[in-house]
Amino acid sequence: MLDRSLQSEPDQTHVTAEQSSAELFRAVSSLGRRGADDERGALNHLTPERVTAAARLVARGGSRSRCLSWPLNTTAAPDNPQPAEHRMTAWGDHEPR
Numbered sequence: 001m002l003d004r005s006l007q008s009e010p011d012q013t014h015v016t017a018e019q020s021s022a023e024l025f026r027a028v029s030s031l032g033r034r035g036a037d038d039e040r041g042a043l044n045h046l047t048p049e050r051v052t053a054a055a056r057l058v059a060r061g062g063s064r065s066r067c068l069s070w071p072l073n074t075t076a077a078p079d080n081p082q083p084a085e086h087r088m089t090a091w092g093d094h095e096p097r
Contacts, residue, residue, distance in 0.1 A: 030042055
């Protein structure tokens with residue numbers, strides 16, 4: 001049986017990671033700021049004027065991929081106990097067979 005006199009009172013200033021994350025989310029979230037039926041969220045900031053101004057900043061043409069430039073390690077190992085899995089669930093307009 002535990003001796004309750006040895007247990008300290010919970011520290012009221014202690015904040016769990018979940019509480020801290022929830023607090024941060026509420027502080028930076030734009031959810032509901034533009035009304036309950038808003039579906040665009042931060043895309044509301046992309047006005048035609050801003051898009052035009054951004055296009056004027058382009059110095060030369062071309063595009064660059066922002067995807068990973070190295071293969072994902074899909075083999076389990078001590079330093080990778082949960083390797084990445086990639087599963088194709090749909091292709092265009094067709095369901096997988």
